Structure formats: structure tokens, C-alpha cells
Amino acid sequence: MGSIRGKTAVVGVGEVPTGMYPERSFIDAAVSASEMAIKDAGIRKEDIDTVIPIVVVSNALDNANMICSWMVEELGLGRTAKSNFQVASGGSSSANALKTAAALVNAGLSKAVLVVHSDRLGTGLDLGMAITMFAKVSTSQEYEMPYGFSQLALAGLLQQRYMHDTGTTERQIAAVVETNRKWAALNPNSIFYKKPITIEKVLESPVISSPVRARTMNKLCDGASAFIVTSAERARDLTGQPAYILGLSSRCTHFTVTQQPDIFKAWSPAVDEAYEMAGIGPGNVDVAELYDAFPTFTLISTELTQLCGRGEAGKFFEEGHAAPGGKLPIQTNGAMMGQGHTGAGGGPALLVEAVRQIAGKAGERQVDNVRHVIVTGSGGVGMDFHMEVLGKEV
């Protein structure tokens, strides 16, 4: 396998605030995020020749329209765009879009790729519809649907087994939420800006699907974000600090959670490959942006990426090491727990945050001397696992 280490870079990012915005159309949000990314990159829009929208969950019509060149028309790319197609793999969509964009650029098929996500899970569909929809995705109609599966139940199933296997406590799970909200409190684009929460408050909330509590679930929100990928060579001529793509790898394993293998065995090769391609190890990671959906997944990913040993992540969060001022900042935008669940948007938001940390544009959340950031993604019911390593220098 030929390495693409250091040959491509993310050069610009954009993001609109996440939250409840009934008056904000989903395409307006997508356009705003794209506009910000283009300006941030200092790139001429005419140099963008591929647009990759990421799957929309809240509205089937919006989803169908996004792949039909809507963004190409809105941004006036009608004379220069060569390709417009969608990437859809839920929470790993941003990882797959980044991989696809980097591959197109590296192959000489695209000069610059705009990846954009926008969705309205907060106001675009009511809670009943959301519960019904999330109960029917990533589950077998033949053998599972009769039993009352839901994405919340999934969180319960995974947390129960993770706690059983590792001895992680409910308090440690709550510490992840506290950490996410500490970061979110510093993030003006988060629905929880200036709204931290304590471990005690999390533990006071009612159990919804044991052992998951109301405040260990994330909030459905509206949001949009965008990023631009181009060659490392071109990136140097643009304004700002590029985030070079140093390594990436992934593994896909299953469709329904019932069939989930031992993920530490099945997914670890992706982590090893990404570190190897980048030429770094976990000890060189300055910031980690780990895809969450719920706090147990944050802990699992902290261990999968070898930032902590097996079963040690809960203690790591409880002791504050992942929080602002800690020795290894994790999920510095607040992740989905802190920024809200925007469908597939949690992934691009983390990638955008990783790029901001490398470019020194993370505001109050900026970590000092960031050279390497890892980003992860996972779609469906943990159907796959992706890891990317971004760096300040090649």
C-alpha cells in the first residue's frame, strides 16, 4: 500500500453554531459553513472542483437534493465543478469523505475538494419521529426489531458490557460528560457554551435505558460544518497553517450490534496502521478528537487509540487529564455530548476542531504547542472505526 503521508492537507474550515434554529434553513447553514471554509483557506472558489456533501438524516428530501448538485449551484461552481457526490456512513462519513478527498487529490483527479455537512436533527424532525427512526436503523428487521431495540438501548448495551469488562464506574462515565461540557463551555459554537455541568448533576438524572441516564445522552441539534482538502504543495501557497494528513486507516466489521466482534482485536490494526503511516505513536499525540455519540464510546476510543491502557480511561477522565488544562486534551470542541448530536455532523465538527487546533485558531480552547492531532470516526452501531493523524508539519 503506497503511503499518502503528507501529500494532502486540510486548508480551511467553517462551522455555524450548533443548537435549535427553526428559522435557519439547512441549505443556508451549509452555504455559510462552506463560505467560511473557503475564506479560511484563502482559496478561490473556482479552484474547488469537487463537492462532497455528507448524508442528511433528518429529511429524506433534503438528503436526495444534497447529492443533486445543490451546493454546486448555491456556491456558483457550475463552470468549474467536475464531481458532486455524497458520502454516507453515519458517524464515519467525515472520515470517509476525508479519505476520498485525499485520494482524489493525490491521484490528480481533483485540485481541491469541499466537504460539507448540514442537518436539522434538532428542529427538522420531532422527538417521536427521531425515536422511531433511530429504533429502525442498523437493526435486523427479521431478527431484532421485534424486541424493542433503539439507539439509546444500544448505548445501554455497550455501557453495561464496558463497565462489566473494565470495572469502570458510573461516576467515571459521568466524568466524561463533565469534561465534554467543560470544553463546550469554552466553545461559542456549542449549544452548551458557558454551561458546564458537574458529575453530581449527571448522576442525579434519571436512568433511561440502564445504565444510561438522561444526562449521559446527547441532545439532538441543528448544525453545519465544512472543510477543504487540497495537495500539500498547493496548501503552502494558501493563507494560514495547513493541517497535513499524515496517516489514516480504518476497519469495517458489522451491521448490527449483535454481531459486533471483539473491537479491540478487530479495530486495533486500523490504529496501528494510522500511527505507522504518520510515523508517530500515541506518546506524540497532543490533542485527540474522538468521535463519541455517547460517553462510553469516548472511553473505548481513548483505549483503542492507545492513549490509555485497557480499562484505564475512566480514571483518566475522572482525574481531569482530558479536560481544559489537562495533560492530554480530548474532544476540545465538547464533541457530541458537549456540542449536540447533529446526525453525521459530529464527525466533521471534530475534524474541523482538529484543524483549528493545528492552525492555532481554537480561541479559548486552544492547546499550546499542538503538532499532532488524532481524529476518530465510527458509524452505525459501531459498524466501523477510522483514525486519522493530522500534523502541523510534514
Next chain:
Amino acid sequence: MSEYKKPLPLITRTSKVFYDGCREGKLLYQHCRDCGEVIFFPKELCPNCMGRDLEWLESRGKGKIHTFTIAYAAAPPEFAEDQPYVLAIVEMDEGYRMMSNIVDCDFETITCEMPVEVVFDPVTPEVSLPKFKPVVRKK
């Protein structure tokens, strides 16, 4: 008799064999005659060797709870009246896993690795759903 309001399984060429078995009190799974792979959910093609010589075997119906959750709220609407109920992934002795409900027990006592055995719940004349209850230890 009240009408059954929860989702019924989609009946396909393979799931029909499975649910015909359930109606007769048999829990069936597949076995690949070519490579020996134990297969569940049932398939047309062996995912290990791509063989098509798949046979149906009857499970002993015993396993242990791999993991579980008790749904107290926010379950799919058809299940709202049943809350709280237990959703679990059961690891069968034959080496495959299935999703089901844990019934006939005190929820407080459920743990991962707890031994369970199958019971069939005849929810309609056509469909009996395999569910699981804790194995009662003989004294």
C-alpha cells in the same frame, strides 16, 4: 384477545424457516457443511467460505447474557406500554449471538454472564418469538 401491536419480524425465505421452527418450539441456527462455520443471523451464503451448503440445526437453547439494558423510558412507541423491559444480547452455547428480551425474572438480579434459556412467546398464531429467562439452578 387483544391485537398484537409491536413490530412483527419480516418473513423472508430464510427467516420463515427460523420462525416455523420457533412455532414448533425449536430454536434453529445454520451450520456450513463446507467449512463448519456457525451462522446466525441466517444467510443464503456462508460468510466464511461463500459456500451454499448450509444446514439448519436445532440449538439446545442455552446461553448466557453478553450484555443487557433495562428500558425505562424513550423506547420505540410500540414498546412504551411495556416499559420497563429488558433488551439483551445473548451468547448461545453453540457460539452465536442473538438479540432478545429477558423475561420471567427480577430485573435487579440480571447480570452480564448470567446463564439463560430460551422460552417461546406465541405473540400471534404465526409468530412465536424466542425470549430468554434465567436458568434456575437445581438444588
